[in-house]
Amino acid sequence: MKQSPPPPADKALYRYDMPGGKHWSLRLRRGMSLALTDLEGGANVGMLFFNPENLLERYNAPDTLKCQHTFKLTRGNCLYSDMGRIFSSIVEDSLGWHETLCGNSTAEQVREKWGGSSYQSDLNDWLLNGRDSFLIEMAKYGLGRRDLAANINFFSRVEADAGGRLGFVGDHSRAGDRVCLRFEMDTLVIAHTCPHPLNAAARYPRRPVRFELRRAPAVGDDDYCRNLRPENRRGFENNRLYHLGLG
Numbered sequence: 001m002k003q004s005p006p007p008p009a010d011k012a013l014y015r016y017d018m019p020g021g022k023h024w025s026l027r028l029r030r031g032m033s034l035a036l037t038d039l040e041g042g043a044n045v046g047m048l049f050f051n052p053e054n055l056l057e058r059y060n061a062p063d064t065l066k067c068q069h070t071f072k073l074t075r076g077n078c079l080y081s082d083m084g085r086i087f088s089s090i091v092e093d094s095l096g097w098h099e100t101l102c103g104n105s106t107a108e109q110v111r112e113k114w115g116g117s118s119y120q121s122d123l124n125d126w127l128l129n130g131r132d133s134f135l136i137e138m139a140k141y142g143l144g145r146r147d148l149a150a151n152i153n154f155f156s157r158v159e160a161d162a163g164g165r166l167g168f169v170g171d172h173s174r175a176g177d178r179v180c181l182r183f184e185m186d187t188l189v190i191a192h193t194c195p196h197p198l199n200a201a202a203r204y205p206r207r208p209v210r211f212e213l214r215r216a217p218a219v220g221d222d223d224y225c226r227n228l229r230p231e232n233r234r235g236f237e238n239n240r241l242y243h244l245g246l247g
Contacts, residue, residue, distance in 0.1 A: 014213040020206030023133035023192040025140060027052050028183045030243075033091070033216040035180040036209055038155050038173045043207035044196040045154040046104055046130045048138075049079065049087040050188040055143060057081045061100045061150035067231040073098040073152065076228035078235055079181070085242055086235040087187045089225035091216075092180035095173060097157045102166065103150055104130030105197040114204040127204050133192035141188060154179055155209075156196045168198035182216040182225075184239050 017039065018024055028034060036045055051057035060082040068077055075093040078086045090098075110117075110129045117127035131148070138147060155173040158166045195205050219226060219236070226236050241247035 010214065012212045012214055016211045018193055018209050018211055020193045020208050021128050021204065023128070023137050025137040025188065025190045028187050028189055030183055030185050031216055033180055033182045033214045035178060035212040035214070036154055038175060038177045039208045039210055041173055041175040041207070042205055043155045043173055043193065043209050044199070045209055046134065046192045046194060047152045047154060048134060048149060048190040049081070051081065052186055052188040055141065057083050058147065058149050059087060064100065068229050073100055076225050078225055078232050079152070080235060084235060085238045086184045088181040088183045090179060091182045091225060092178065094177045095155065095179065097172065098152060098154045098179065099156050099158050100150060100152045102153060102158055102197050104134065105195050106131050109197060113200070128194050130192050130194040130197070133194050134190055137190045153196050158198060166198065168196060168200065184236070185242065
């Protein structure tokens, strides 16, 4: 029987408009891309990565920053595991700045800023926080509090003042801003759209984000992410050994 040809790399295979203040998880295969689009401006997407074949391997924020000599994440940066492998690469970015330092909002922070809320009183409109949202999704895979790690906050920017204090840039992301990740190994993605922990908005921000899955083009020797830093070339080599069953 004649088989249909695979869809072109630029065709979205799946699209989901995720409301603000929600959580989600999915397993992405090597060679897929995930594009995130801020639909209204002011979004935040907290994200963690795990190796679905070995859940002890997870995203490592310190290594991601120090091996690429950066304070921020943008196009060209690779997102590393604690085994020196690359979960994904940022292949497109309209913002130029995503942060991976400040972690998650907590129930206490949300309550102090925007008042008390619970599912029993507010049903699906209750005010979720990033930490609990991660834990809810992680529990589906046997993961718990000890597995929480420093996460990425896509669409969010923080800056340090002369005294080293971090401040949240509130008008950083605008409607239509977009970042695209290419996955270099099978990855369990844990995500939420809860507020950034430093967001001081007067009302709880519910900013929707579009998730789009596509097939990514093959990685060539001249790939921008691969060649951004010598360390990235070593990371891709670690991935190659892993996929050969040698890493």
